[in-house]
Amino acid sequence: MQEMIRVAVDAMGGDYAPAEMVKGAINAVTLRQDIKVYLIGRQDAVKKELEKHSYNGKQIEVIHAEEVIETAEPPVMAIRKKKQSSIVVGLNMVKEKKADAFVSAGSSGAILVGGQVIVGRIKGVERPPLAPLIPTEQGVSLLIDCGANVDARASHLVQFAKMGSIYMENVLGVKKPKVAIVNIGAEEEKGNALVKETFPLLKNCPDINFTGSIEAREIPHGEADVIVCEAFTGNVILKLYEGLSGTLVSVIKRGMLASLRSKIGALLVKPSLKKTLKAFDATEYGGAPLLGLNGLVVKTHGSAKAKEVTNSIIQCVTFSEQEINEKIRKNIGTSPMEE
Amino acid sequence: MQEMIRVAVDAMGGDYAPAEMVKGAINAVTLRQDIKVYLIGRQDAVKKELEKHSYNGKQIEVIHAEEVIETAEPPVMAIRKKKQSSIVVGLNMVKEKKADAFVSAGSSGAILVGGQVIVGRIKGVERPPLAPLIPTEQGVSLLIDCGANVDARASHLVQFAKMGSIYMENVLGVKKPKVAIVNIGAEEEKGNALVKETFPLLKNCPDINFTGSIEAREIPHGEADVIVCEAFTGNVILKLYEGLSGTLVSVIKRGMLASLRSKIGALLVKPSLKKTLKAFDATEYGGAPLLGLNGLVVKTHGSAKAKEVTNSIIQCVTFSEQEINEKIRKNIGTSPMEE
Numbered sequence: 001m002q003e004m005i006r007v008a009v010d011a012m013g014g015d016y017a018p019a020e021m022v023k024g025a026i027n028a029v030t031l032r033q034d035i036k037v038y039l040i041g042r043q044d045a046v047k048k049e050l051e052k053h054s055y056n057g058k059q060i061e062v063i064h065a066e067e068v069i070e071t072a073e074p075p076v077m078a079i080r081k082k083k084q085s086s087i088v089v090g091l092n093m094v095k096e097k098k099a100d101a102f103v104s105a106g107s108s109g110a111i112l113v114g115g116q117v118i119v120g121r122i123k124g125v126e127r128p129p130l131a132p133l134i135p136t137e138q139g140v141s142l143l144i145d146c147g148a149n150v151d152a153r154a155s156h157l158v159q160f161a162k163m164g165s166i167y168m169e170n171v172l173g174v175k176k177p178k179v180a181i182v183n184i185g186a187e188e189e190k191g192n193a194l195v196k197e198t199f200p201l202l203k204n205c206p207d208i209n210f211t212g213s214i215e216a217r218e219i220p221h222g223e224a225d226v227i228v229c230e231a232f233t234g235n236v237i238l239k240l241y242e243g244l245s246g247t248l249v250s251v252i253k254r255g256m257l258a259s260l261r262s263k264i265g266a267l268l269v270k271p272s273l274k275k276t277l278k279a280f281d282a283t284e285y286g287g288a289p290l291l292g293l294n295g296l297v298v299k300t301h302g303s304a305k306a307k308e309v310t311n312s313i314i315q316c317v318t319f320s321e322q323e324i325n326e327k328i329r330k331n332i333g334t335s336p337m338e339e
Numbered sequence: 340m341q342e343m344i345r346v347a348v349d350a351m352g353g354d355y356a357p358a359e360m361v362k363g364a365i366n367a368v369t370l371r372q373d374i375k376v377y378l379i380g381r382q383d384a385v386k387k388e389l390e391k392h393s394y395n396g397k398q399i400e401v402i403h404a405e406e407v408i409e410t411a412e413p414p415v416m417a418i419r420k421k422k423q424s425s426i427v428v429g430l431n432m433v434k435e436k437k438a439d440a441f442v443s444a445g446s447s448g449a450i451l452v453g454g455q456v457i458v459g460r461i462k463g464v465e466r467p468p469l470a471p472l473i474p475t476e477q478g479v480s481l482l483i484d485c486g487a488n489v490d491a492r493a494s495h496l497v498q499f500a501k502m503g504s505i506y507m508e509n510v511l512g513v514k515k516p517k518v519a520i521v522n523i524g525a526e527e528e529k530g531n532a533l534v535k536e537t538f539p540l541l542k543n544c545p546d547i548n549f550t551g552s553i554e555a556r557e558i559p560h561g562e563a564d565v566i567v568c569e570a571f572t573g574n575v576i577l578k579l580y581e582g583l584s585g586t587l588v589s590v591i592k593r594g595m596l597a598s599l600r601s602k603i604g605a606l607l608v609k610p611s612l613k614k615t616l617k618a619f620d621a622t623e624y625g626g627a628p629l630l631g632l633n634g635l636v637v638k639t640h641g642s643a644k645a646k647e648v649t650n651s652i653i654q655c656v657t658f659s660e661q662e663i664n665e666k667i668r669k670n671i672g673t674s675p676m677e678e
Contacts, residue, residue, distance in 0.1 A: 072526075074528075136586075137586055137589075137590065150523070150530070150531035150532075151531050151532050182575065184489070184570075184571055184574040184575070184578075187411075189413075191489070191571075192489035192490050192571045193489075193490050195571075215578050215582075216574070216575040216576070216577075216578035216579035216582060217578035217579065217581055217582035218582060219579060219582060219583075220579075220582050220583045220585075220586035220587075221582070221586065231523075232523055232530075232531045232534075232572070233571070233572065233575055235523040235555070236521065236523070236555040236572055236575060236576060237555070237575060237579060238555075239523075239554050239555035239556035240555035240556065240558060240559075240576060240579050240580070240583075241579070241583065242556055243554075243555060243556035243557060243558060243559050243560070244558075244559045244579075244580065244583050244584070244587075245583065245587060246559075247475075247476055247559035247560065248559075248583075248584060248587050248588075248619065249587075250476075251476065251615055251616070251618075251619060252591060252612060252615065252616070254615060255608070255611050255612045255614065255615025255616065256608045256611060256612060258611040258614070258615070259610075259611050261607050261610075261611075262607055262608040262610070262611035262612070264604075264607055265603075265604040265605065265606065265607025265608035265609075266604065266607075266608055267604065268600050268601055268603055268604025268605075268607070269594070269595045269601040269604035269605055269608060270604075271598075271600075271601070272594050272595060272597040272598050272600075272601035273591065273594045273595060273601070275594065275597070276590055276591065276593060276594025276597070277590070277591070277594065279590075280587065280590060
């Protein structure tokens with residue numbers, strides 16, 4: 001029998017928990033027989049949701065976790081105090097190898113802190129970056145780092161470039177992924193102190209296909225596969241991407257409903273438009289992995305619905321099958337023997 | 340007779356120079372009788388463009404400048420060596436009070452460096468920020484700083500907040516403009532070292548209406564009138580704004596032409612849509628002023644066409660009429676007596 005990929009899912013995290021988390025899990029195990037999902041959260045609430053659906057009972061198991069970490073809670077304190085929270089219980093399952101991955105739409109801060117503290121970094125990895133896929137005209141690019149580790153050093157950015165390349169090559173199947181650093185001009189001498197220090201290091205790094213600077217204007221065109229930046233910048237890019245796309249779509253909708261003539265037109269363009277805009281919807285691409293940990297931790301949007309949860313769970317299979325962590329360990333960390 | 344506002348316009352800078360610069364200048368003087376434009380550039384080329392139009396000859400004068408600073412040239416060197424360039428000649432006119440303002444679509448670097456070196460800073464202003472208006476759902480916000488002065492200090496950001504408030508209140512007529520700092524979370528304790536240091540300073544600044552942090556996601560909603568950030572972040576926001584808007588509009592157009600049905604719909608929605616998207620077009624709002632100099636310097640997009648040039652020239656009138664620099668000098672600098 002094929003080995004199962006075991007994914008722990010935070011049933012309590014996110015705006016639509018537990019209903020959409022449970023639905024996403026059921027869809028995932030229905031699509032793939034090689035996945036087992038552990039739904040972590042308040043047993044009563046989770047079971048009540050499960051009862052609404054039919055599914056293969058062998059592929060889903062509920063793990064009770066009494067507590068929930070709220071988004072507003074200070075992360076370090078929350079991880080330390082709420083040992084019975086769905087996030088801490090899930091991360092501990094990954095640490096103890098009872099699960100191959102943990103997927104959560106809960107508090108970003110708690111997941112990032114907990115990932116490092118509980119699951120732990122791969123030896124040699126200085127900082128585990130959060131690396132979401134963002135939609136572009138040509139497909140997707142990996143934006144690395146969008147996490148909470150701001151004020152990074154040049155050596156961190158070089159590791160982000162390496163880990164991002166491994167991810168894009170092995171999970172997305174991009175051959176020799178193009179790596180670029182976010183900058184405010186195309187020339188090598190441009191940039192802030194961090195970029196100026198990092199640029200030559202990336203240029204001389206033999207493990208990656210570095211193509212130079214990328215200005216924010218070019219990001220949506222999809223010229224780079226791996227977009228390297230410090231977390232503050234990455235967070236600004238990611239959130240502006242989401243905010244601006246949403247705003248423009250709503251502005252466009254409003255414009256279409258401005259007159260009777262355009263209302264009729266809107267009905268006619270709707271199906272084609274929906275299809276095109278779907279390609280620009282970040283939730284289509286699942287969650288963002290926290291790379292460089294001794295196990296896989298995936299953060300989905302707080303507003304994730306079933307589809308994103310399903311995509312995130314399935315993403316874990318490719319990640320495990322391709323042995324991404326083994327590759328990161330070999331490329332960045334010290335040899336596995338030393339651990 | 341009413342006093343004329345004298346605007347020096349770089350006829351040679353930008354992708355569509357000199358044709359669109361000349362056209363923009365002619366439109367401006369046609370719209371307003373209180374503007375005199377000095378078109379700076381190669382006499383033959385500029386005059387050839389002028390001959391294509393009819394205009395009030397008293398409102399336009401050509402100032403010959405033999406050289407042109409190219410976008411790729413290192414700014415400091417270019418400003419130093421090309422004394423006969425349109426940028427240096429224009430900035431010198433502002434310095435010598437022969438012009439009230441200088442408008443250019445040329446090399447950002449050269450304009451920023453030249454503005455400081457030639458025109459000079461208002462005493463007390465530590466760094467002159469570049470402050471473009473960006474479109475939002477509610478109108479426009481001032482994004483300050485998007486210039487070339489990266490790695491700013493907290494004290495710089497406080498000055499940006501003050502100068503931005505003066506600009507929005509007096510040029511745009513926004514009462515008690517809401518000031519926010521770009522951050523990666525809404526809470527005060529979030530952010531990188533710079534934001535953490537700046538936040539309490541803004542909070543305790545009596546001259547501004549500080550409303551706290553703004554996440555990049557919220558920027559397009561227009562919750563803040565003055566958006567304060569360090570130049571690297573500002574540049575990323577500005578360029579992503581432009582790039583993503585452009586990409587989404589082209590993606591949407593492509594989507595609309597996908598089928599015959601949607602093609603017909605596209606024809607019907609086109610007029611309404613055009614009107615709505617126009618509000619989201621950055622070029623509608625003229626150029627970005629470089630605040631805090633002893634004179635007004637305005638940078639327009641490199642891709643500026645006549646309309647943006649016209650808007651930028653007219654913007655200079657409000658700036659002069661409202662005596663923005665006098666207000667900045669009083670609010671930030673030492674008293675005018677000392678200068």
